[in-house]
Amino acid sequence: MRRTAWAAAVVAVGVIAAGCSSGTKTAGSGGKDAAGTIMFATGKDTSGKLQKLIDAGWNSKHPSQKVKLIELPEDAEAQRSAMVQNAQAKSDRYDLLNLDVIWTSEFAGKKWALPLNEADFPKDQFLGPVYDTAIYNGKLYAAPWASDGGMLYYRKDLVPAPPKTWAEMIKDCAIAKKNNMDCYAGQFKQYEGLTVNASEAINSAGGDILKNDGKDVVVNSPEAKKGLQFLVDGFKQGYIPKAAITYDEEPGRRSFQAGKLLFMRQWPYAYGLGNTAGPDSKIVGKFAVAPLPGPDGPGATTLGGHNLAISAFSKRPKGAAAFLKYWTSAENEKQVAIQLSFAPVLAATYDDPAVIKAAPYIPVLKEAITKAKARPKSVFYPDVTKAIEENVYAALQGKKTVDQALSDLAKKLEEIAKQK
Amino acid sequence: MTSSTLPATTPTRSPARRLRRAGGSGRSESRLATWLILPTAVFLLSVVGFPVVKALYLSLFEDRFAGAGPFTGLGNYAKALTGDGSADFWPAFIVTNVFTGISVTFELAIGMMMALIMNRAFKGRALVRTSVLVPWAIPTAVTAKLWLWMMQPDGIVNAVTGQKIIWTGSEWPSKWAIIVADTWKTAPFIALLLLAGLQIIPGDVYEAARVDGATAWQRFTRITLPLLKPAILVAVLFRLLDVLRIYDLPALLTRGSNDTKTLSMLVVEQVQGSTKYGYGSALSTLTFLYIFVVAFAFVKLLGANVVATQAPKEVKK
Numbered sequence: 001m002r003r004t005a006w007a008a009a010v011v012a013v014g015v016i017a018a019g020c021s022s023g024t025k026t027a028g029s030g031g032k033d034a035a036g037t038i039m040f041a042t043g044k045d046t047s048g049k050l051q052k053l054i055d056a057g058w059n060s061k062h063p064s065q066k067v068k069l070i071e072l073p074e075d076a077e078a079q080r081s082a083m084v085q086n087a088q089a090k091s092d093r094y095d096l097l098n099l100d101v102i103w104t105s106e107f108a109g110k111k112w113a114l115p116l117n118e119a120d121f122p123k124d125q126f127l128g129p130v131y132d133t134a135i136y137n138g139k140l141y142a143a144p145w146a147s148d149g150g151m152l153y154y155r156k157d158l159v160p161a162p163p164k165t166w167a168e169m170i171k172d173c174a175i176a177k178k179n180n181m182d183c184y185a186g187q188f189k190q191y192e193g194l195t196v197n198a199s200e201a202i203n204s205a206g207g208d209i210l211k212n213d214g215k216d217v218v219v220n221s222p223e224a225k226k227g228l229q230f231l232v233d234g235f236k237q238g239y240i241p242k243a244a245i246t247y248d249e250e251p252g253r254r255s256f257q258a259g260k261l262l263f264m265r266q267w268p269y270a271y272g273l274g275n276t277a278g279p280d281s282k283i284v285g286k287f288a289v290a291p292l293p294g295p296d297g298p299g300a301t302t303l304g305g306h307n308l309a310i311s312a313f314s315k316r317p318k319g320a321a322a323f324l325k326y327w328t329s330a331e332n333e334k335q336v337a338i339q340l341s342f343a344p345v346l347a348a349t350y351d352d353p354a355v356i357k358a359a360p361y362i363p364v365l366k367e368a369i370t371k372a373k374a375r376p377k378s379v380f381y382p383d384v385t386k387a388i389e390e391n392v393y394a395a396l397q398g399k400k401t402v403d404q405a406l407s408d409l410a411k412k413l414e415e416i417a418k419q420k
Numbered sequence: 421m422t423s424s425t426l427p428a429t430t431p432t433r434s435p436a437r438r439l440r441r442a443g444g445s446g447r448s449e450s451r452l453a454t455w456l457i458l459p460t461a462v463f464l465l466s467v468v469g470f471p472v473v474k475a476l477y478l479s480l481f482e483d484r485f486a487g488a489g490p491f492t493g494l495g496n497y498a499k500a501l502t503g504d505g506s507a508d509f510w511p512a513f514i515v516t517n518v519f520t521g522i523s524v525t526f527e528l529a530i531g532m533m534m535a536l537i538m539n540r541a542f543k544g545r546a547l548v549r550t551s552v553l554v555p556w557a558i559p560t561a562v563t564a565k566l567w568l569w570m571m572q573p574d575g576i577v578n579a580v581t582g583q584k585i586i587w588t589g590s591e592w593p594s595k596w597a598i599i600v601a602d603t604w605k606t607a608p609f610i611a612l613l614l615l616a617g618l619q620i621i622p623g624d625v626y627e628a629a630r631v632d633g634a635t636a637w638q639r640f641t642r643i644t645l646p647l648l649k650p651a652i653l654v655a656v657l658f659r660l661l662d663v664l665r666i667y668d669l670p671a672l673l674t675r676g677s678n679d680t681k682t683l684s685m686l687v688v689e690q691v692q693g694s695t696k697y698g699y700g701s702a703l704s705t706l707t708f709l710y711i712f713v714v715a716f717a718f719v720k721l722l723g724a725n726v727v728a729t730q731a732p733k734e735v736k737k
Binding site: 081088419 | 484586675676677678692693694695
């Protein structure tokens with residue numbers, strides 16, 4: 001009797017240990033999946049086509065292990081909250097997590113996402129910077145499936161050739177003045193978009209904010225100063241309108257569509273809207289896109305986009321891994337690009353004529369994303385972005401000098417990196 | 421939590437039966453009252469008491485990379501009040517008080533005017549009463565979006581006033597944007613409470629005053645204000661507590677930029693954004709304590725006064 005009890009205890013401990021250790025192996029290795037549907041947690045699918053694409057493809061071929069969407073709110077912060085709460089409760093409700101690129105490090109670092117088998121996602125097929133957003137500590141923790149990058153929207157009816165450098169663009173502001181327009185605007189309100197715009201300027205000038213997964217702070221550099229100075233001077237000298245301090249994506253887009261703005265840093269979504277005839281756009285057919293300018297040539301955009309990770313608490317990691325491999329295949333990426341209008345992650349998709357026909361800006365976007373940089377990586381990303389937003393905003397408003405803002409930011413980022 | 425309310429609700433039948441037998445003597449009536457209150461008390465304890473105690477408990481632990489850390493005692497409170505967090509805490513504390521002071525003053529003044537107008541008999545009074553209440557009926561998030569649109573640099577507020585103010589782009593305009601939106605939304609609420617107070621003031625008091633030759637201003641300060649004082653105090657108390665924990669309007673209008681980050685926003689930022697449950701709980705406990713102290717002081721100082729000043733007036737009448 002006693003012996004069997006001991007044996008049972010040993011077996012039980014063994015089972016528990018095996019269950020725990022599966023978290024450190026890559027997804028898809030180890031034991032069998034639990035039966036049932038793979039739950040795909042994602043932000044609200046505003047296109048309404050995602051589930052249909054999955055139904056027509058994967059679900060028709062894998063009736064025993066279907067993939068079903070769980071739609072979270074449209075607001076990114078609310079999506080992250082839902083996923084964080086589930087992870088902290090070690091809930092197996094979500095199998096696949098649709099992570100914004102900036103959350104990937106946090107989920108990987110906190111062991112909420114399983115590392116993937118890198119052979120299933122050949123690095124050379126993805127655009128380099130996009131693949132990099134899913135790497136943490138040298139390992140792949142998610143599969144990129146939708147990218148995003150900023151481009152320079154310009155009025156081709158007024159500007160003969162798009163500016164390649166900041167100096168050229170500032171020179172072209174004379175055209176804006178002559179036409180009684182504002183010259184350049186991006187997103188400068190104190191929010192995530194400001195982090196994007198600031199890191200774009202800093203990266204374009206050859207600087208960087210964090211290195212080594214957030215452990216090294218490198219923002220207090222002459223290059224970073226040069227980058228931030230470009231934005232600060234914009235407000236001081238007037239090539240960025242004063243009102244732009246309140247701009248997120250939409251007010252800038254409205255101003256551009258109303259014909260009141262000559263140059264705009266914007267995501268691809270504005271392209272289709274600007275070319276939609278109607279009272280909302282006075283610039284149909286009058287604008288084009290180009291890579292963002294930099295100090296001495298094309299600049300570096302900051303990546304947006306989403307990566308798909310497998311929850312560390314999933315009971316169906318094998319099926320989820322198989323789905324990810326299927327989902328990031330060339331054929332599916334093409335559908336994602338055409339039907340959901342997301343920027344592709346695979347290099348080949350950008351050269352597909354059908355994709356270019358659906359979205360004429362795709363060649364420019366490829367050029368932009370090839371030179372793009374990820375936002376600073378850190379497991380404490382919410383703290384990092386807050387520090388960037390606050391200090392950059394103070395510099396744009398002239399409350400801090402560029403030197404002061406960057407040294408304050410560096411100090412704050414050091415503190416954040418030291419957190420346990 | 422919910423299961424604990426069940427045994428409390430079922431025994432209510434037996435005291436009721438006892439009451440019928442006893443014919444409602446004082447002692448059994450108070451026992452009945454206890455039984456009747458019990459379910460509510462248990463319910464409140466579970467939905468109000470539990471979170472407060474839980475937050476208090478959480479606030480005693482340090483935050484670690486993936487979850488709760490070691491016990492730190494009052495470390496998180498020290499961090500907020502004097503340590504690393506004080507650079508965020510005190511500005512938030514001050515701005516919360518600024519919002520509270522200014523908007524409650526405006527709301528009271530405007531709400532009072534609305535109530536006085538609504539209290540008069542005139543043609544179309546029902547229409548005025550209904551339309552005054554519209555801002556109060558609009559959800560706060562919608563109010564915020566509405567004002568955000570109107571206060572854009574090329575928005576209607578600048579167009580109508582001929583100004584070029586960038587409302588949400590610098591410090592005082594940002595604060596005013598929030599105060600204006602808050603006042604617009606909640607002045608009707610105060611008006612409603614005051615209107616109820618006004619309607620119980622008997623008309624003959626005014627008539628007597630008029631016969632005695634009191635001017636309109638005298639009638640307002642000598643009759644309306646004193647008799648309305650209880651209603652005013654209740655309205656102001658409600659609003660004080662409300663504005664001290666203001667979150668939605670600044671969150672949507674300015675996202676806390678330009679020195680408009682309130683205490684509640686700081687709590688949400690730490691708990692939801694940074695997932696620092698210990699520190700966030702300490703912040704929310706501090707906010708709770710502060711609001712509690714304000715409410716307590718308000719009731720103690722002014723509430724006691726209400727009873728004292730009203731009694732002699734009844735005699736005079």
